[in-house]
Amino acid sequence: MKKIFFSALLFVSTACFSQYSELLLAAAERGDVGSQFHIGTAFFQGQGVAQNDAKALQWFRRAAEQGLAEAQYNVGQMLQKGRGAAQDNAEAVQWFRRAAEQGLAVAQYDLGVNFAEGLGVAQNDAEAVRWFRRAADQGSVKAQYNLGLMIDKGRGGKQGDVEAVQWFRRAAEQGLAEAQFLLGIHLSAGRGVSKNYEQAYFWLLLAGAHLEKSRDARDLVQRHLSSSQVTETQSRAAAWKPKQP
Structure with a gap:
């Protein structure tokens, strides 16, 4: 994971x-x-x-x-x-x-981390998912990302690409680079969402400002776009601002 x-x-x-x-x-x-x-x-x-x-x-x-x-x-x-x-x-x-x-979201998130990693408590993916979800529903960006990871890997419940993408998107829209990267990867592969190279490029551009690993994927996706699509998407990315939780 x-x-x-x-x-x-x-x-x-x-x-x-x-x-x-x-x-x-x-x-x-x-x-x-x-x-x-x-x-x-x-x-x-x-x-x-x-x-x-x-x-x-x-x-x-x-x-x-x-x-x-x-x-x-x-x-x-x-x-x-x-x-x-x-x-x-x-x-x-x-x-x-x-x-x-x-109801303290940050505590719900940390409790989820402890269950996921087995820190101070028996490792329990289902409990980790439960607490990540409660924090994610309150807007915790890290909980949204980790919930997406758990669901993407089928940890603590049924594997589900569609729901994983939904949580990656919510975290990505708040500016979390790791979530932007995974959202871009899913969009480029058509996993849990319709394949869309332009949208994949957009999210990989944003992630690439902070994550070196995103840049190779971004450059591969760019090959599927026209020069006008690249220019337009780069302009949108430059003007983009994260949502508030």
Whole structure:
């Protein structure tokens, strides 16, 4: 299976710890979940206080235990990366699940990744597909791409070129180069969609701006087009902008 992407960013607040440190600490100690989250952010980013992963994790955990989905996700991310505590994929999965069940798309995606790769949980393609789909339905571009990959390979359910192409297209329209590349390949081969060299060339042009592997496929497809088609498609690609999720 092609590479599955991992989320890299935590949720953070914009509060300035140095300006409100005493008030925030007092509120956090009283159990105010927002203040706990803000303090966790301050220690995680080193905002107005010395950067300290262990203290960041401590405060994110306190907010997470009160049910804040973003804090639950942050705890999962930190445990998965071994920041602030020993790496613990199994506990990370537990926190991803709690946030995912509240509808947090990025947690749903990461939970899908863990099931697909067997990280901290028994490998389960059907569960991976289920969580990728929930995140993809909310517009997560990486979930859309990975769901397309799973369906394209028949992992976690019936193989289906048509549905795979639909998910590749949704991710491609948001600007994900890997999805643009695979959409172009399917269009050029007529897999799951009517063969269309002009559209294939368009998507491979876009992908080629970021993926070297797309350029050879783009050049092969170009041979099937007239010079006017090449010029027109290049103009469309130059003016193209990704959709917002």
